Structures are given as structure tokens and as C-alpha cells.
Amino acid sequence: MEPIVATNSQASAKQFSCQGCGNALHITHPRAQVVACQYCGAVLDATSETHQIITRLGAPEKFQPYSFIEVGKKATLDGKTYQVMGRTRWKMQYEEFWREGSESGYSTEIWLYDEWLLMDERRTYLYLVEDKEGYWISYEITPDQPMTLDHSLRLAFFQNHGINIVQEYGEADIVYFEGESNYHLHKGDRISFASYSFKGDMYIVESRLNKQGEVTEVEFFRESPISRMALLEAFGEQETIQSLDDQRVIWSFVRLVSLVVGVVMSLLTILSFGPGKTAYEKEVMVSAIGQEGYDLDDFKIPAKGLYKLKISLNTIANNSQAYLMAYIMDSSEEVLNTVEGEFYHESGVDDEGSWSESELSETMLFRAEGPGAYTIRLFADAGGAANSAATVTLYQDIMLTRYVLIGAILAFLIVWMAQNRLKQLPAYTPYRFK
Amino acid sequence: MFQRQFECPSCGAPVIQQHAASRSIVCGYCHQTSHILPAGQLAAAGAQHLLVDYGSWLSIGKTVSLAGSEYLILGRIRMNYEDGFWDEWFLRSQDGAEGWLQEDDGSFVFFRQTKVLDHRLLLDEIPVGVRINLGSGIGEVFTTSKSTATVEGGEGELPFRIKPGDPADFIEGLQKGQILSVELLPEDHIVFTGYTISLDQLQIA
Numbered sequence: 095m096e097p098i099v100a101t102n103s104q105a106s107a108k109q110f111s112c113q114g115c116g117n118a119l120h121i122t123h124p125r126a127q128v129v130a131c132q133y134c135g136a137v138l139d140a141t142s143e144t145h146q147i148i149t150r151l152g153a154p155e156k157f158q159p160y161s162f163i164e165v166g167k168k169a170t171l172d173g174k175t176y177q178v179m180g181r182t183r184w185k186m187q188y189e190e191f192w193r194e195g196s197e198s199g200y201s202t203e204i205w206l207y208d209e210w211l212l213m214d215e216r217r218t219y220l221y222l223v224e225d226k227e228g229y230w231i232s233y234e235i236t237p238d239q240p241m242t243l244d245h246s247l248r249l250a251f252f253q254n255h256g257i258n259i260v261q262e263y264g265e266a267d268i269v270y271f272e273g274e275s276n277y278h279l280h281k282g283d284r285i286s287f288a289s290y291s292f293k294g295d296m297y298i299v300e301s302r303l304n305k306q307g308e309v310t311e312v313e314f315f316r317e318s319p320i321s322r323m324a325l326l327e328a329f330g331e332q333e334t335i336q337s338l339d340d341q342r343v344i345w346s347f348v349r350l351v352s353l354v355v356g357v358v359m360s361l362l363t364i365l366s367f368g369p370g371k372t373a374y375e376k377e378v379m380v381s382a383i384g385q386e387g388y389d390l391d392d393f394k395i396p397a398k399g400l401y402k403l404k405i406s407l408n409t410i411a412n413n414s415q416a417y418l419m420a421y422i423m424d425s426s427e428e429v430l431n432t433v434e435g436e437f438y439h440e441s442g443v444d445d446e447g448s449w450s451e452s453e454l455s456e457t458m459l460f461r462a463e464g465p466g467a468y469t470i471r472l473f474a475d476a477g478g479a480a481n482s483a484a485t486v487t488l489y490q491d492i493m494l495t496r497y498v499l500i501g502a503i504l505a506f507l508i509v510w511m512a513q514n515r516l517k518q519l520p521a522y523t524p525y526r527f528k
Numbered sequence: 529m530f531q532r533q534f535e536c537p538s539c540g541a542p543v544i545q546q547h548a549a550s551r552s553i554v555c556g557y558c559h560q561t562s563h564i565l566p567a568g569q570l571a572a573a574g575a576q577h578l579l580v581d582y583g584s585w586l587s588i589g590k591t592v593s594l595a596g597s598e599y600l601i602l603g604r605i606r607m608n609y610e611d612g613f614w615d616e617w618f619l620r621s622q623d624g625a626e627g628w629l630q631e632d633d634g635s636f637v638f639f640r641q642t643k644v645l646d647h648r649l650l651l652d653e654i655p656v657g658v659r660i661n662l663g664s665g666i667g668e669v670f671t672t673s674k675s676t677a678t679v680e681g682g683e684g685e686l687p688f689r690i691k692p693g694d695p696a697d698f699i700e701g702l703q704k705g706q707i708l709s710v711e712l713l714p715e716d717h718i719v720f721t722g723y724t725i726s727l728d729q730l731q732i733a
Binding site (some may be wrong): 308 | 557584585605611612633634657672674706726727
């Protein structure tokens with residue numbers, strides 16, 4: 095008899111109907127233990143011929159993936175081509191470490207995350223963890239100091255890590271599963287876990303619990319963060335990468351322009367505190383201002399714009415008051431605007447010593463609608479300023495502080511917004527497989 | 529080079545033993561597992577069972593290079609447990625060193641037998657996730673899992689008696705950065721020590 099080389103039948107893709115809804119299901123992974131129906135969410139035994147329903151988890155429409163990764167997609171990671179085989183969504187209730195100043199403690203949190211199973215062409219596996227904050231590649235590790243959580247809330251799996259504060263600990267259970275899995279899912283399965291961080295990676299001890307809450311298996315993992323851009327590139331999502339690059343360019347441009355505008359507006363705000371350029375100035379003795387007022391010389395306003403009119407007294411007798419008012423009129427003597435002021439100087443002595451307080455000037459902004467001849471009529475109730483001189487000054491090139499200030503604030507708000515948008519855009523950090 | 533030929537007790541086909549210390553051998557034609565009796569005969573053990581190939585990169589007759597030594601794959605045993613199954617490939621080097629390559633879902637652990645316990649362990653009394661002293665000069669081990677598995681079947685030749693359908697208890701643990709596996713076989717409780725190895729590191733030929 096000629097020797098025959100044993101040719102074991104090789105497991106291949108299988109097709110069958112879902113026991114729950116009758117839809118056609120495929121098993122592509124030869125070692126799949128369970129397969130989920132993408133229509134009704136039933137999880138079926140992939141190993142038996144009857145494909146019985148093991149458990150029913152959530153409806154697929156309620157547990158959509160967080161991002162672009164989907165079952166069946168392919169990715170090139172570390173030079174190997176992987177295919178996404180399945181996704182398990184875990185819900186965990188846990189205690190999270192916090193520290194504020196000298197105080198620290200744990201707060202109770204609830205969080206959801208997806209565990210993606212990827213298989214390469216050589217049937218080795220990679221576990222990708224995804225939540226709303228990012229992505230991590232999970233590796234099983236062999237610690238030299240295996241331990242589980244105890245009341246000290248400290249962990250150290252490796253001697254060179256020292257003793258580390260537990261960042262998170264709690265329990266998690268499966269709320270959804272899709273695709274195929276190389277491990278069995280059991281209804282009621284839970285895990286308890288505890289983790290610490292070391293040099294940017296998370297080190298996790300995970301205990302599988304049976305229905306009685308007994309530990310049946312303990313595993314140790316290192317989760318290493320991977321950037322979204324690195325994953326987009328791995329999954330060949332060129333369209334998304336291009337769109338993100340475009341957004342990056344646009345928001346960088348917006349940030350730059352807004353920054354320039356903000357700086358210019360800030361400078362203008364500082365400049366706007368200045369009096370402006372003197373266009374006209376006249377000094378009149380208060381005693382010369384009669385009952386009908388005192389008309390100053392005509393002056394020309396060169397252009398339409400914002401002007402500032404200031405009236406002031408050079409002095410006033412102590413503990414006395416005076417009143418000044420000025421009309422600014424156009425050539426037809428129509429009053430365009432008025433500025434008036436109660437001026438005073440008061441002084442005295444109290445428990446804190448001597449004090450004095452005075453108000454000797456008043457200003458008013460007005461808008462000239464066009465160039466032309468204008469005049470100012472002064473009125474006065476001389477009071478303690480009978481021997482004083484009143485000065486009328488007209489300033490041009492006036493900027494309204496509030497407008498340029500609002501402009502500066504708005505520009506810096508846009509800078510901040512653009513900066514945040516840029517921060518939200520995934521940065522490309524090359525991932526180094528360990 | 530040792531070689532001995534038997535007749536399969538099930539189908540009569542020639543079954544060739546290549547390793548003198550083998551205790552079980554599986555017929556390449558009808559997949560009948562047989563025990564090699566001291567008298568130089570084969571005794572059928574259990575039903576014929578063909579192991580389904582799930583696309584492993586390993587197979588009987590191939591060689592793998594590990595820790596500077598080249599090993600020939602002589603046999604394999606497949607164990608079923610509640611989470612699926614795993615394969616244990618029996619390796620032997622030219623200088624007689626033996627080892628086991630455990631293949632489970634694309635991950636590999638290379639084990640070597642280190643001790644035979646001088647006492648019996650009861651699986652139910654072994655807690656998981658704690659340090660226990662195994663005695664027999666092994667010392668403290670952190671237990672990571674325990675399971676009751678079933679021998680699904682074998683292939684090639686193996687250094688102990690197997691029978692498809694027989695139960696076998698296992699305890700796994702960690703000690704000083706190494707993986708420890710205790711196989712609670714009816715005859716002996718054997719301790720194996722090993723480490724994980726990637727497919728890239730296995731030079732399969």
C-alpha cells in the first residue's frame with residue numbers, strides 16, 4: 095500500500111439561516127466560535143451544525159460603530175493585512191481616579207467601548223479598542239509580577255514599573271456583538287478589571303467571572319494608543335484623510351487671518367484711548383460768555399466722520415461749581431450736538447486726612463455728515479469759574495473703543511475656535527508596533 | 529534512526545513510529561488512535577477521528593526553529609473546552625529535546641516539561657487569580673485559569689496515551705515571567721513551563 099498523506103478537510107466559509115429571523119448568514123472565519131445576525135442581533139453558535147442561538151443582545155441599529163471601522167473592512171498594520179471580523183461592545187461601570195491639588199479619590203463612571211477583532215491572512219489576531227475618545231491596540235502580556243486588585247488600589251505588573259496607582263477599576267459586560275468571534279460569548283459573562291498607566295500605555299488585569307461571580311480566568315493586557323490618522327491610513331480611508339487635510343488647511347488659514355485681525359484690532363483699541371488729532375482749539379474767558387452765549391470762530395470740518403468735542407475749565411475756585419454747555423452747529427445754525435458739564439472742585443479734611451475732588455472737563459462724540467463750516471456756541475453759568483478760561487477742543491480721527499475692542503475680541507474668539515477645531519482634527523502620529 | 533512499523537488495528541494500514549518513546553500513534557489513513565503497548569503491538573483507543581484543518585501553518589513532518597534548536601513536528605493533540613479548542617504540537621529535536629507548541633487562536637506558547645508533581649491536585653480546589661504553592665520544588669505560582677477539556681483527537685505520534693473523548697484537566701499560571709501549565713492527567717500531573725512566541729519568530733520549514 096502506498097503511503098497516503100493525510101489531507102484533512104479544511105474548514106471553509108459556511109452559509110446558513112439565522113435561527114432567529116431566517117436571514118442568510120455567512121461564517122468566513124474558520125475558527126469562529128460565534129456569529130451574530132446583523133438583522134436581528136441574535137448571537138449563534140458557529141461551531142455546531144444546528145447553529146443554535148446562544149444569546150440575544152441589543153438590536154444592531156442601537157449600537158452603531160463610533161467611527162469609520164466596520165466589520166469586513168481591511169487594514170494594513172505593521173505590514174500585515176487584517177480584516178475586521180467582529181465587534182464587541184462592552185459597558186463598564188467603574189471607579190476612576192482623580193486628583194485636584196492635594197486631594198484625590200475615585201469617582202463612579204459608566205463608559206462604553208468597542209473591541210474590534212482583526213485577523214490577518216496568517217490567522218493571527220489583533221484587538222483594537224475604540225471609544226469616543228480614541229483608539230488603542232491591545233496586546234496580551236506576560237507580567238513578571240502577576241497580581242489582581244486588592245484594597246491597596248496599587249498595581250505593578252513589571253518590576254521596572256514600580257508601584258502605580260490604579261487609574262480605573264470596575265466591571266464590564268457585553269451589551270452588543272456583531273460579526274464573528276474566535277472566543278465564546280456566554281450569557282451573563284462579566285469581567286472585572288483594574289488598570290494603571292505607565293509611559294502612555296495602559297496596563298490592565300482582567301478577570302473573567304462566571305455567573306456565580308467566581309474568577310475563571312485572569313489575563314493581562316497592555317493597551318497602546320494609536321492615532322485616528324494612523325488608523326485612517328491603515329484602513330485606506332484616503333477620502334477622509336483628504337477631507338481632514340482640507341479642513342486643516344482651511345482652519346489654519348482662518349486662525350492666521352483672525353490672529354492678524356485680532357492683533358491689529360488690539361493695537362487700534364490701545365490707540366483709541368488717545369484723544370485723537372486736534373482739529374480746532376479755542377480758549378475763552380468764562381466771564382466773556384454772556385446770557386445769549388458766545389460764538390466761537392467758524393471752523394472747517396474736512397470730511398465726514400467721527401469727531402470728539404471737549405470743553406474744559408483751566409481752574410475753578412475751591413468748593414465751588416460752574417456749568418458749561420457748547421452747541422456745535424452747522425452753517426445754517428442747526429444744532430448738531432451738545433456737550434455740557436457740571437464742573438466743580440471740592441476739598442476738605444476728614445479722619446483719613448485731607449482730600450480733594452474735581453471735574454474740569456467733559457467730552458462728547460458726534461458724527462459729521464460731511465465737510466463744511468461749523469461753529470460752536472458756548473453757554474456758561476460761571477459760578478466759581480468767573481476768572482477762569484474755558485477751552486473748546488475738537489479732535490478728529492476718532493475711533494470708537496468699543497467697536498475695535500469688540501472686533502479684537504471677536505477675532506480672538508475665532509482664533510480660539512479655529513485652534514479647537516484644529517485640535518479636534520486627528521493628528522498624524524506614526525504608530526510603532528511593540 | 530529509530531523506526532518501527534505497525535499495522536493499524538482498525539484498517540490494517542501501515543503505521544510508522546519514528547520516536548521510541550511514543551505511547552500513542554494515529555493512523556494516517558483511517559485516523560484511528562492507538563496505544564503502543566510494551567509488547568510491541570497497537571491497541572485501538574476510542575473512535576476514528578479526523579481533525580479538521582483550520583488553516584494552521586504547522587503540520588506533522590514540518591520543522592520549526594526555536595531557541596536555537598530545530599524541532600521536528602511529530603504529532604499533535606487537540607483539546608476542546610468551553611471556549612473552543614486548542615492544539616498542542618509535539619516537537620522533538622535531533623538531540624532528543626522535546627517540547628510542545630501550543631497553538632490557540634493564532635497565538636503560540638512553547639512549553640517544555642519541567643516537573644512531574646509528587647502529589648495530586650484537585651481542580652475544584654484550585655482558585656484562579658491567586659498565588660498558590662505547587663510544591664514539588666516548583667514554588668509559588670499565580671493561577672490564571674483552569675479548565676476541564678476533552679481530548680478531541682490526535683495526529684502523528686505522542687509521548688503519552690490519549691483517547692478521543694477522554695477528559696483532561698488543566699491549570700495555567702504565571703511564574704517569574706513564564707507561563708506554567710499543569711496537565712492533570714490520570715497517570716501524572718505534569719508541569720510545563722513556557723513562553724509566548726509569535727508566528728514571525730517560528731521559522732517553519
